[in-house]
Amino acid sequence: MSTDKLVPNDPRVKYESTQVNGKTYSYVLGEPTTGGESKGLVFLVHGFPDLSFGWRYQVPYLTSRGYRVVVPDQLGYGGTDAPAAAEEYTLKKLSDDVAALARKLVGDDGQIILGGHDWGGALVWRVALWHPDLLRGVFSVCTPFSASNPQFFALEDIIAAGKLTNFTYQLHFKGPEVEEKIQGEDKVKQFLNCMFGGHGANGERGFDTAKGVLFDNLDKLSKTRLLSEEELNHYVERYMAHPAPQLRGPLNWYRTQRLNWEDEKELAGRPGGVKIETPALFIAASGDEALPPSMSAGMDKYFGKLSRDEVNASHWALTQAPGEVNKSIGAWLDELDG
Numbered sequence: 001m002s003t004d005k006l007v008p009n010d011p012r013v014k015y016e017s018t019q020v021n022g023k024t025y026s027y028v029l030g031e032p033t034t035g036g037e038s039k040g041l042v043f044l045v046h047g048f049p050d051l052s053f054g055w056r057y058q059v060p061y062l063t064s065r066g067y068r069v070v071v072p073d074q075l076g077y078g079g080t081d082a083p084a085a086a087e088e089y090t091l092k093k094l095s096d097d098v099a100a101l102a103r104k105l106v107g108d109d110g111q112i113i114l115g116g117h118d119w120g121g122a123l124v125w126r127v128a129l130w131h132p133d134l135l136r137g138v139f140s141v142c143t144p145f146s147a148s149n150p151q152f153f154a155l156e157d158i159i160a161a162g163k164l165t166n167f168t169y170q171l172h173f174k175g176p177e178v179e180e181k182i183q184g185e186d187k188v189k190q191f192l193n194c195m196f197g198g199h200g201a202n203g204e205r206g207f208d209t210a211k212g213v214l215f216d217n218l219d220k221l222s223k224t225r226l227l228s229e230e231e232l233n234h235y236v237e238r239y240m241a242h243p244a245p246q247l248r249g250p251l252n253w254y255r256t257q258r259l260n261w262e263d264e265k266e267l268a269g270r271p272g273g274v275k276i277e278t279p280a281l282f283i284a285a286s287g288d289e290a291l292p293p294s295m296s297a298g299m300d301k302y303f304g305k306l307s308r309d310e311v312n313a314s315h316w317a318l319t320q321a322p323g324e325v326n327k328s329i330g331a332w333l334d335e336l337d338g
């Protein structure tokens, strides 16, 4: 099998669906192409606004190195259910879904190697805290680990104090406006094109981490160079499979900050505090405007065995620097399996 990126509805992988904690999850399943026993199961978690398709450059690479690969559409996306209630999207519930799906694939005593990008990266660190026995290894692309504070600080207050201003767009995402205004095929296509880097002839942007979505620019943007027309249309088709407002599920991931803090008070109270002993890899993206590498300063103290790497790419490192990302993950896997 070629190790070229997956195309929409690629015949090289299987498309499965199953019930997980009362919800339908759909996922892509790739079998090792090396023949013989698989070296283990790699489970990949995408971010916002993405799909399992976001890992298309990594799946063939990993199956060619002897791994089985499972890539779900996360809650709210693609062929997976999109409950309307934001409470369904806490990182603890999403972690329990990852564990339940993984157990269906590797059995109650099996283990997986878990990787995430963006919100998927935030989630995999939480899975390592809630379900440490499940993991043989854990990695995140772009998203550093951030420990929960003993005291709750609302994002609104943090930003009002001039901190984390690169997260200002999240106040826009958690509010009603983006969900209300980005509905229907044309708007969803313009929004996705914008988030994946489309820009205007004079450098106009439709998204700014320090502001949010600039609605008036959305129909002025050229097509992003990060996706082919066929790939962008695949994203739109999968997002339009959900009833309006199509972004409600994906945006619900931004509406659980206080609930996540409530859940994690228990973790903060553990003897020795929060510590991830699972062998871990963090790959920073040098040009990520939402998650600059500097945000990862100080995360090492929460890990027993953390490897670090950095790729020269924007937030969309998986598709913009796939060779670098794959090489980094591959070297870490070789050491893990060494």
Ligand SMILES: O=C(NCCCc1ccccc1)N[C@H]1CC[C@H](OCc2c(F)cccc2F)CC1
Pocket: 047, 048, 049, 118, 119, 122, 123, 143, 146, 170, 195, 196, 207, 209, 288, 289, 290, 291, 315
């Ligand atoms: O919003 C995200 N992606 C959409 C924007 C993508 C984009 C960026 C740049 C250009 C174009 C597009 N990603 C989230 C992922 C979770 C991150 O929060 C991590 C976290 C926790 F999980 C828990 C406690 C604190 C904490 F910071 C915050 C960014």
